[in-house]
Amino acid sequence: MTKVKYELEFPVHASPNMLYQYLATPSGLQEWFADKVNSRGKVMTxxxxxxxxxxxxxxxxxxxxxxxxxxxxxxxxxxxxxxIEVDSLTKDVSIMVTDFADDEDEVEEAKMLWENQIEQLKHNIGA
Structure with a gap:
């Protein structure tokens, strides 16, 4: 079954360095993405x-x-x-999320889930 790819952009008022910690570390992801995050090498649970x-x-x-x-x-x-994208002129920072849904019907629901997750992230970092 072919999945449907979609991409979302979220402007965030934070430095790329700080933002990356929330996107790529177990402790950062645990603050907004999942209840608990563990890593073993390249595998995260x-x-x-x-x-x-x-x-x-x-x-x-x-x-x-x-x-x-x-x-x-x-x-x-x-x-x-x-x-993490930084506009070369304005220096505005955005998070680009790329994900896949099982079919077209699930894309909107999946987008809303990401919007809620990113809102939680922004709230946690005060952005």
């Missing part, structure tokens, strides 16, 4: 309620981006990625 999901870090560049692949979706091209 995200816990929501009593459910564990594992994702492998497949690419990262400090203060710029981190890309995860859910272990349950090994057989497809899906992933989720956080990119």
């Amino acid at each position: 995200f816990t929501w309620d009593d459910s564990d999901e594992e994702a492998k870090i497949v690419a990262k560049k400090t203060n710029e981006r981190i890309k995860f692949k859910w272990t349950e979706s090994e057989g497809d091209e899906s992933y989720f990625e956080f990119r």
